[in-house]
């Protein structure tokens with residue numbers, strides 16, 4: 108069925124999660140899949156981009172020179188088999204909606220990022236990863252097929268057997284191979300919605316790597332908070348968290364709504380080296396006190412930040428950057444130490460800093476970010492040139508370590524670093540849809 112499309116209209120509130128780019132763009136919000144072909148046909152010369160819940164931090168979900176299709180209105184379930192755990196849903200369905208449906212029936216997502224407010228289309232297009240990457244790999248490892256619409260007139264199901272090249276290019280393909288209309292996913296059998304999670308305070312980076320190695324075999328989920336502002340004897344300290352699912356048949360799904368919210372942009376002075384240092388000290392000490400094993404529902408375990416809506420406003424009107432890199436196992440200890448030393452020296456660290464080791468399960472995605480090694484992710488309040496210079500110094504360390512940066516978090520990397528991060532980018536070009544474009548792509552594909 109082809110319907111009349113909702114027209115594109117200028118919006119100045121269509122921002123990514125980091126809120127650094129504040130340019131108006133043309134946006135259409137269809138309600139039915141039948142509207143998509145006409146919208147694609149209306150794409151301006153500068154291209155069009157499908158967008159989800161815009162939880163990407165930088166500019167990969169923006170297309171300010173062209174137009175965007177806001178996919179959130181396409182949020183219907185198409186089929187769910189509670190015996191096999193195979194789910195098919197429109198691309199605008201969020202992971203939160205999926206869990207609300209699946210958890211009471213004993214199913215969970217194989218892979219979930221640190222927020223449940225991402226769409227199926229966005230999770231697939233960034234091939235997101237979670238705390239269990241060392242066991243489960245990335246999101247794309249459990250995608251069975253998807254519906255794709257391309258500007259050359261193709262509209263149909265894509266699976267590894269129908270078109271392996273297009274399948275692999277779309278997983279982690281940053282929305283540039285066409286509009287994903289729906290996704291079919293294999294869920295994982297989970298008789299409980301609770302985990303046994305353990306927090307361990309560690310004193311230095313070598314302790315982190317030892318804990319990560321020791322825990323990878325025995326724990327399904329591992330991640331660490333790291334105090335990125337600490338120096339001297341406290342340098343590299345943090346809180347290591349590891350968990351396994353319980354088996355107790357309690358299937359309580361989370362509830363959205365309610366909770367706290369940051370009502371407006373916070374004053375930028377709130378986040379300064381002194382306040383961050385004090386916060387990190389208090390957080391580390393409270394983690395030390397609470398260290399041990401506890402029974403925890405999946406919502407606070409996987410999604411602690413979802414408890415405060417619009418927490419990104421804490422960074423004030425200038426917004427923030429997130430920096431996420433991965434460095435290979437052989438250079439990881441030295442590279443992570445060098446990155447943290449540079450960050451601590453700069454005095455620009457924030458409290459959100461996460462360190463994790465990835466496993467070696469490879470993703471089908473040609474441009475997928477996860478790969479074996481250690482990944483460091485942290486927020487930087489946007490302080491203009493000062494922050495950009497810091498990140499350029501970090502880039503240098505990542506390049507020397509033969510690492511990569513994560514496009515979902517990025518809003519400024521150079522074409523050189525993009526190509527170094529994704530050596531198969533030329534293979535990807537064969538599958539790119541020429542009508543699709545983004546601010547990120549315009550920058551890195553120069």
Ligand SMILES: Cc1cc2nc3c(=O)[nH]c(=O)nc-3n(C[C@H](O)[C@H](O)[C@H](O)COP(=O)(O)OP(=O)(O)OC[C@H]3O[C@@H](n4cnc5c(N)ncnc54)[C@H](O)[C@@H]3O)c2cc1C
Nearest residue numbers: 159160161162163220221226228229232235236281282287
């Ligand atoms: C608090 C927080 C924690 C996070 N934790 C993690 C984490 O642990 N691991 C991780 O990997 N990521 C993490 N992220 C990043 C987030 O998971 C990804 O950016 C995710 O892709 C966002 O999905 P979205 O629906 O918001 O998509 P958007 O951000 O809107 O778009 C992301 C990409 O998907 C494309 N896209 C969206 N829908 C479609 C469609 N229907 N068809 C074609 N292309 C489409 C867009 O063009 C864009 O390239 C986190 C983000 C936040 C805010």
